[in-house]
Amino acid sequence: MDEFWVFGYGSLMWNPGFSYEERAQALMLGYRRSLCVRSWVxxxxxxxxxxxxGLDHGGSCRGVAFRVAxxxxxxxxxxxxxxxxxTHVYLERTLPIRLSDxxxxxxxxxxxxxxxxxYAGSVSVGEAAEIVNRAVGVSGPNPVxxxxxxxxxxxxxxxDHWLEQVAAEIERLEGVA
Structure with missing residues (x-):
């Protein structure tokens, strides 16, 4: 049987929550990391x-792949x-990735x-920072x-220059508050 891999591009990278046998950086083509999901939970x-x-269409995304037994x-x-x-905002897919090796x-x-x-679509850095800065859910504050x-x-x-800009703007907003 084929090896079973999971690709993480957000919190799965640093908090997978499952056991794995191998962890490697990976590249996925055709999708990009984007703050494009309105989180209600x-x-x-x-x-x-x-x-x-979320992984949205276009570009590429560097993330982490986990090989699971x-x-x-x-x-x-x-x-x-x-x-x-x-909330079924994501679609489960099995897609090709290239591992760092x-x-x-x-x-x-x-x-x-x-x-x-x-689906929030594309939002500006400022708009994303303002939305994130005021939100808290069951997993904690959105800025965290x-x-x-x-x-x-x-x-x-x-x-991820865009996400880094959002984080910097959140810090600026928190400094103003």
Whole structure:
């Protein structure tokens, strides 16, 4: 049977929540990391939605891939579905990625459903920062999510200039408050 990989581009990179046998940086083509999901649960509420990351069409995305033991495949998929499909804003897909050592594998990941009412589309840096700055959900404050993601991307040597600009604007807004 084929190896089972999971691709993380947001909080899964630093908080996967499942057991894995191998972890590697990876590149996915055709999708980009984007704060394009109105979060009604983890980082916001329906009354005051936050913004969380989704894989949106276009560009490429550097993230982290996890190889999961075959014995843990179903348990991991069940866990990820509970975590990622709370409001069904994501579509579960198995897509090709290239690992940092050059291997090409397929990985389970979650891409945004552009037809879902929680899809925020493209927002400006300022708009994203204002939305994130005021939102809190069951997993905590939205600004912490953005800061943790940027910090972990930097630790991995991955630059996401747009997300870094959003984080800097959030810091500026917090300094003003």
């Amino acid at each position: 983890h980082r916001g509420t329906q009354e005051c939605p936050g913004l969380v990351l 075959e014995a843990n495949r179903e348990e991991t998929i069940d866990y990820l579905r509970q975590r990622e499909l709370v 050059g291997r090409k594998v397929r990985a389970l990941t979650y891409v945004i459903d552009r037809g879902h009412h929680q 999510y953005v800061a943790n993601t940027v910090a972990h991307l930097r630790e991995l040597g991955i630059r």
